[in-house]
Amino acid sequence: MIPNSQEIAADWSLRVEAALGRYDGELLDGVATRLLKPRGTLPREEVLDRTIEFFSNPVQVDRRISALDPAAQILLEVAAKSQKTVWFVGNLVEIVLGLGWKDGIGAVVGLLESGLAYPVFQLPTTPSPANEFQEMTTAAPLSQPVQFGNFLHWLSSPGPMGHNLFFVPGVLERMEGKPPLLPDLSKNPHARAPGRDEEDGQQADESEPFEEVIYGAPPFPGVEADGCEWFIRISLLWQKIQKNPLKMTQAGEFFKKDQERLEDSQLVAPIPESNVVVPDLGYWLAESARATGVLQAVDIELQATDFPVSWGKGWTGALRELLHGSFGASGWNPQDGWKPQVPGEPVSNPFPSALAIAFSLLGSIESGSWISPRVIEAWILRNHPWWAGQGVRPSRRKPFLETWLAGIVWPMGLVEMAKDPDGKLLFRLSASGKMLMSGASLSGETRAIPKMLLIQPNLEIMAFRQGLDPARIAKLSMFAVWKAFGPACMLQLTPDSVYRALELGESFESVRAFLDGHSTRPVPQAIIDQIGSWASKRERVVIHTSAMVLEFSSATDLEAALGRGLMAVRLGDRHALVDNEDAVDFRMFRLSGSRDYRVSPEPCIRQGPDGLDLTVDETKSDLLLETELPLLADPVLQKIGGAANRHRITPASMARVRERGWNLEMLEQWFRTRTGESPKSSVKLFFLAKARKSLVIEPRIILQSDEEETTEGLWQWQEFKAVTLERVGPCAISIHPEKVEQAKSMLESVGLKWGGMISQKDP
Amino acid sequence: MDPGQSRIPVKVHRRVCILRSDDPIIIEEVLSRKKLQNDIAGRLTPSSVLIRPGRTEPIIAELLKLGHTPKIVQRPQS
Numbered sequence: 001m002i003p004n005s006q007e008i009a010a011d012w013s014l015r016v017e018a019a020l021g022r023y024d025g026e027l028l029d030g031v032a033t034r035l036l037k038p039r040g041t042l043p044r045e046e047v048l049d050r051t052i053e054f055f056s057n058p059v060q061v062d063r064r065i066s067a068l069d070p071a072a073q074i075l076l077e078v079a080a081k082s083q084k085t086v087w088f089v090g091n092l093v094e095i096v097l098g099l100g101w102k103d104g105i106g107a108v109v110g111l112l113e114s115g116l117a118y119p120v121f122q123l124p125t126t127p128s129p130a131n132e133f134q135e136m137t138t139a140a141p142l143s144q145p146v147q148f149g150n151f152l153h154w155l156s157s158p159g160p161m162g163h164n165l166f167f168v169p170g171v172l173e174r175m176e177g178k179p180p181l182l183p184d185l186s187k188n189p190h191a192r193a194p195g196r197d198e199e200d201g202q203q204a205d206e207s208e209p210f211e212e213v214i215y216g217a218p219p220f221p222g223v224e225a226d227g228c229e230w231f232i233r234i235s236l237l238w239q240k241i242q243k244n245p246l247k248m249t250q251a252g253e254f255f256k257k258d259q260e261r262l263e264d265s266q267l268v269a270p271i272p273e274s275n276v277v278v279p280d281l282g283y284w285l286a287e288s289a290r291a292t293g294v295l296q297a298v299d300i301e302l303q304a305t306d307f308p309v310s311w312g313k314g315w316t317g318a319l320r321e322l323l324h325g326s327f328g329a330s331g332w333n334p335q336d337g338w339k340p341q342v343p344g345e346p347v348s349n350p351f352p353s354a355l356a357i358a359f360s361l362l363g364s365i366e367s368g369s370w371i372s373p374r375v376i377e378a379w380i381l382r383n384h385p386w387w388a389g390q391g392v393r394p395s396r397r398k399p400f401l402e403t404w405l406a407g408i409v410w411p412m413g414l415v416e417m418a419k420d421p422d423g424k425l426l427f428r429l430s431a432s433g434k435m436l437m438s439g440a441s442l443s444g445e446t447r448a449i450p451k452m453l454l455i456q457p458n459l460e461i462m463a464f465r466q467g468l469d470p471a472r473i474a475k476l477s478m479f480a481v482w483k484a485f486g487p488a489c490m491l492q493l494t495p496d497s498v499y500r501a502l503e504l505g506e507s508f509e510s511v512r513a514f515l516d517g518h519s520t521r522p523v524p525q526a527i528i529d530q531i532g533s534w535a536s537k538r539e540r541v542v543i544h545t546s547a548m549v550l551e552f553s554s555a556t557d558l559e560a561a562l563g564r565g566l567m568a569v570r571l572g573d574r575h576a577l578v579d580n581e582d583a584v585d586f587r588m589f590r591l592s593g594s595r596d597y598r599v600s601p602e603p604c605i606r607q608g609p610d611g612l613d614l615t616v617d618e619t620k621s622d623l624l625l626e627t628e629l630p631l632l633a634d635p636v637l638q639k640i641g642g643a644a645n646r647h648r649i650t651p652a653s654m655a656r657v658r659e660r661g662w663n664l665e666m667l668e669q670w671f672r673t674r675t676g677e678s679p680k681s682s683v684k685l686f687f688l689a690k691a692r693k694s695l696v697i698e699p700r701i702i703l704q705s706d707e708e709e710t711t712e713g714l715w716q717w718q719e720f721k722a723v724t725l726e727r728v729g730p731c732a733i734s735i736h737p738e739k740v741e742q743a744k745s746m747l748e749s750v751g752l753k754w755g756g757m758i759s760q761k762d763p
Numbered sequence: 764m765d766p767g768q769s770r771i772p773v774k775v776h777r778r779v780c781i782l783r784s785d786d787p788i789i790i791e792e793v794l795s796r797k798k799l800q801n802d803i804a805g806r807l808t809p810s811s812v813l814i815r816p817g818r819t820e821p822i823i824a825e826l827l828k829l830g831h832t833p834k835i836v837q838r839p840q841s
Contacts, residue, residue: 495832499832502832502834503834503835534832537830537831537832538832538833538834539834540784540785540786540789540831541782541783541784541786541789541826541831541832541833541834542782542783542784542833542834542836543780543781543782543783543814543819543822543823543826543833543834543835543836544779544780544781544782544783544836545780545819545835545836545837545838546778546779546780546837546838547778547779547780547781547836547838548775548776548777548778548779549775549776549779549781550773550774550775550776551773551774551775551776552771552772552773552774553772557771557772557773560771561771561773564768564771569783571781571783571807571808571810571811572807572808572809572810572811573808575807575808575811577781577783577811579836579838581777587770588768588770588771589770589771589772589773589775590770590771590772590773591772591773591774591775592772592773592774593774593775594774594775594776594777595774595775595776595777596777596778597776597777597778597779597780597816598778598816598817618774622776623776623779623804623807623813624804624805624813624815626805626807626813627804627805627806627807627813628804628805630805631805660800661797661800
């Protein structure tokens with residue numbers, strides 16, 4: 001998974017090491033020479049250490065930045081102004097081209113070669129006792145990462161993490177305060193793109209009306225949003241799909257019923273005061289929730305996951321992730337709304353680069369000025385390669401920036417919005433937007449008003465928005481259901497919502513502490529009792545979805561392991577359960593067998609000659625067998641001194657199986673899985689006996705001949721057949737008891753001698 | 764580990780789904796649900812029931828229907 005800016009901020013040094021580990025010797029030397037300027041060739045380990053150390057020296061970082069080409073410098077400026085550290089290379093190339101330079105790839109490669117940006121690679125996994133144990137049991141070979149010798153090689157085969165690179169956060173911090181390369185469109189709406197020569201043409205049509213640039217305060221006061229809107233709506237979406245994830249078709253489209261859920265009236269209700277209608281708002285919320293990590297794509301599903309860590313830390317990180325998500329929502333754009341990318345077709349989405357440029361240009365206007373989105377949009381349409389030129393369809397030229405700024409960014413509280421005398425919208429960065437752009441933390445990461453809840457005896461919670469922030473919204477969303485959101489939001493406590501909070505790691509005490517700490521009045525005792533009652537029921541049943549069970553030969557061995565410090569839950573005399581394999585010291589054990597329950601079982605039972613005796617191979621058997629076998633067969637011999645574990649199928653055991661609801665197909669499947677072959681006839685006989693017609697034992701009079709031909713002749717003789725009942729064998733025919741005399745005379749009539757009748761009492 | 768101590772023989776069962784309760788009535792209740800018979804392999808010990816691989820969801824749903832609120836313990840990320 002591609003890391004976000006928060007993750008890069010936390011582990012950039014590991015990621016730099018991971019990237020440098022992929023550079024071959026020559027490339028590493030080249031990057032080290034440009035970045036570190038060593039006197040000689042450095043060993044690889046020293047390059048790694050000195051590179052990490054380099055970024056803590058702001059003077060040296062400034063020197064390297066100033067040595068970059070202007071095209072590479074402006075990429076750093078856009079990245080710094082949008083506070084985005086991880087980029088898709090294609091978007092960076094578009095930004096360079098959109099700002100007037102002709103060699104987009106060259107600027108990106110220049111940044112990589114300078115050592116100020118690095119390709120994103122998977123971090124190596126940390127060795128753990130469980131991993132070592134698994135490697136020991138599976139003998140899986142460890143593969144070495146493939147190294148590459150130049151960045152064009154990486155661009156041609158980027159690996160599973162794709163064409164994504166990241167800037168070291170310390171580099172972007174140094175861009176703050178540097179003279180901007182981006183033009184100030186509030187001073188000159190027709191400004192030339194910084195990379196474009198005068199001879200290039202592409203000048204704005206001077207007749208275009210750009211009177212919307214207004215200096216100073218507009219006639220109508222600007223309005224600023226509280227920033228809560230998207231956090232509440234994303235939380236609402238998170239709640240709606242908790243139990244029933246969104247599903248996508250292979251074409252990248254949501255299933256019909258999920259489309260209806262994303263068009264839910266509560267979710268897509270108009271945003272108060274935003275003045276625009278955001279197309280397919282529910283889809284943007286879903287994409288944004290995915291981009292910020294609130295939802296997680298698993299196969300064809302979008303599943304609710306834990307709220308991101310950034311929400312818990314306050315406004316800065318959470319808003320930054322939300323803003324970045326709004327640049328690059330993969331299936332949504334402000335011009336067309338929801339337009340999923342068709343798998344297999346070339347990626348063609350200019351909006352991440354266009355919106356990043358737009359936000360950076362907004363941040364480049366003179367402090368105090370307001371600007372119309374039309375000015376910025378016209379500048380982008382003139383310069384961005386997607387729109388520049390004559391052959392662009394009119395549908396592609398539909399306005400999009402006003403929708404994005406007023407409908408998406410304004411509710412985040414990052415821009416202020418006002419109207420000019422004609423009622424057209426104007427924008428400028430808000431104080432929060434300026435602080436975010438400068439890389440500083442927003443003043444007041446949490447709201448200063450701690451008491452913002454009113455808890456009513458009917459289990460309803462009223463939450464006042466002035467006191468809400470991402471952390472509090474996330475917490476409330478875990479244990480209460482959003483019912484309405486306006487100036488005061490309404491939530492409902494339910495058994496399911498409290499249970500959900502407990503499942504997500506909350507406890508009765510933490511929920512109670514939150515309510516006590518934020519309620520304007522004492523929480524009613526009945527509410528506390530009700531939550532306590534719901535919480536206590538949960539501890540009675542525990543389901544371990546993927547535990548490790550250790551099976552010991554005897555209770556003594558289990559005691560010995562617990563005595564040596566094994567952290568496990570005792571399940572019975574010989575079994576212990578462990579949830580965290582990493583916490584187990586496997587050196588105390590000698591492995592007598594290993595079974596992974598996600599893998600199909602292998603045959604572990606041998607059928608005896610009559611099919612009724614079953615012998616278990618204990619090195620291959622599993623716990624499922626231990627629970628199945630007592631149903632199918634009765635133990636013959638208890639395991640003593642390593643003797644084989646034998647069971648025997650009996651009519652009674654097969655009766656148990658039938659009563660349990662098994663059919664013949666299930667029985668055959670079990671035998672094929674466990675023995676590798678079908679059940680023998682004797683087993684089927686026991687299983688099906690009750691279902692078959694009842695058998696009859698009765699005396700018969702049999703005519704027995706020495707020769708099959710004689711019997712065949714008699715059987716074909718129609719007159720003789722009339723005195724018989726049936727042919728019971730090749731040389732035997734059953735005679736009707738009342739027609740014996742008639743049969744005798746017919747035999748005599750053809751000259752056959754018969755040896756007389758044997759009495760039933762004779763032996 | 765103390766080098767003097769012998770290694771304990773053990774059979775390891777990985778990624779097992781187990782339902783555990785100290786209340787035998789709950790165990791009996793789960794085992795007797797006809798709806799869950801294809802999801803539950805059987806009783807492992809008096810206080811635990813073995814769930815067939817990948818069949819925890821229907822069991823959780825049924826327990827919720829019965830008014831229980833099972834605690835779900837996931838495998839921690841390494």
